[in-house]
Amino acid sequence: MSAWEKNIRKVVPYVPGEQPNIPGMIKLNTNENPYPPAPGVAMALQDIKTDRLKLYPDPTAKLLTDTLAAYYKVGKDQVFVGVGSDDVLGMAFLTFFNSDRPILFPDITYSFYDVWAELFSIPYERPKLDHNFRIRKEDYYKKNGGVVIANPNAPTSIYEELDVVRDIIEHNQDCVVIIDEAYVDFGGISAACLIKEYDNLLVVQTFSKSRSMAGMRIGYAFGSEKLIRALNDVKYSYNSYTMNQTSIHLGVEALKDRAYFEECTSMITKTRSRVMWELKELGFSFPDSKTNFIFATHEFIPAEELYTALREEKIFVRYFKKPRIDNYLRITVGTDKEMDALIKVLKEYIHKRK
Numbered sequence: 001m002s003a004w005e006k007n008i009r010k011v012v013p014y015v016p017g018e019q020p021n022i023p024g025m026i027k028l029n030t031n032e033n034p035y036p037p038a039p040g041v042a043m044a045l046q047d048i049k050t051d052r053l054k055l056y057p058d059p060t061a062k063l064l065t066d067t068l069a070a071y072y073k074v075g076k077d078q079v080f081v082g083v084g085s086d087d088v089l090g091m092a093f094l095t096f097f098n099s100d101r102p103i104l105f106p107d108i109t110y111s112f113y114d115v116w117a118e119l120f121s122i123p124y125e126r127p128k129l130d131h132n133f134r135i136r137k138e139d140y141y142k143k144n145g146g147v148v149i150a151n152p153n154a155p156t157s158i159y160e161e162l163d164v165v166r167d168i169i170e171h172n173q174d175c176v177v178i179i180d181e182a183y184v185d186f187g188g189i190s191a192a193c194l195i196k197e198y199d200n201l202l203v204v205q206t207f208s209k210s211r212s213m214a215g216m217r218i219g220y221a222f223g224s225e226k227l228i229r230a231l232n233d234v235k236y237s238y239n240s241y242t243m244n245q246t247s248i249h250l251g252v253e254a255l256k257d258r259a260y261f262e263e264c265t266s267m268i269t270k271t272r273s274r275v276m277w278e279l280k281e282l283g284f285s286f287p288d289s290k291t292n293f294i295f296a297t298h299e300f301i302p303a304e305e306l307y308t309a310l311r312e313e314k315i316f317v318r319y320f321k322k323p324r325i326d327n328y329l330r331i332t333v334g335t336d337k338e339m340d341a342l343i344k345v346l347k348e349y350i351h352k353r354k
């Protein structure tokens, strides 16, 4: 076997989730937003001049980075954008981590971190979460090559307070700490306010969840000028045109409507509270979710069985099994109507099974 084949054998491909396309299905398996993007996005889409599409996009996506800087009140040189936060995170692994010392991220967390580490030959260690799925911050105090924390974490849905994040950054001043905030708009507080204090902090967010634009693939990061310059240097020597014209344009439009964004996220958090209460009544337990999904286990029915029962009714959720996670469902919070359908199927199934 040739050297490249040996290398690639270590890589476990990660496909970001099932994307079935079945008429009438209820899709609660990949944490998308059930509501459409802001109305201005639909209007802007109609206005796109197809003539513009024959031109290359601005490789720096300056319109979008400047708009994000103004929206989040950070410097224009403190923003980096990419094709979804997966692209931004992948680029950050490539830029900041190397084979000198292992990087640290929790076991369990977003499964792409292992994939990038393997792919880029970055050694890593995965400190275990405690029995309540919480981070033990002391695990991240030892000398290492970098730290990655999803906050809120996926798939556990748990948010760690900003003090915990700050302590981890404090103890890792000589390496880069990445805080992946894909779900922060559903109840967490962003660590972006800390980039003024810590030049080793990179905060990554996305338009895929709270802004209902997973299909456009827009992700971004905030960090010190030093970190953002490094990301751009790697990007331009490797992949100059990551964002397309339409994503840049529609991303800017989405940011204009703060009221819609707030309304949408609050509808999701309200539905989440109601569904958590109903799931509890049905015998489920779960951590307190600060995301647009619920990580739930049932007192006596295996997760795989519930997953199959729901699937038969065209309701798609994710389920997790050993070795990494034992017996949990991850249910995206959809519209009230979708969640009513989910609860109805679960209620009937659990009742029959008793």
Ligand code: PMP
Pocket: 030, 031, 083, 084, 085, 086, 087, 110, 150, 153, 154, 180, 182, 205, 206, 207, 208, 214, 218, 219
């Ligand atoms: N981080 C976490 C924790 C996620 O769960 C996801 C997607 N499910 C991402 C990053 C990537 O999201 P996107 O590439 O759509 O921005």
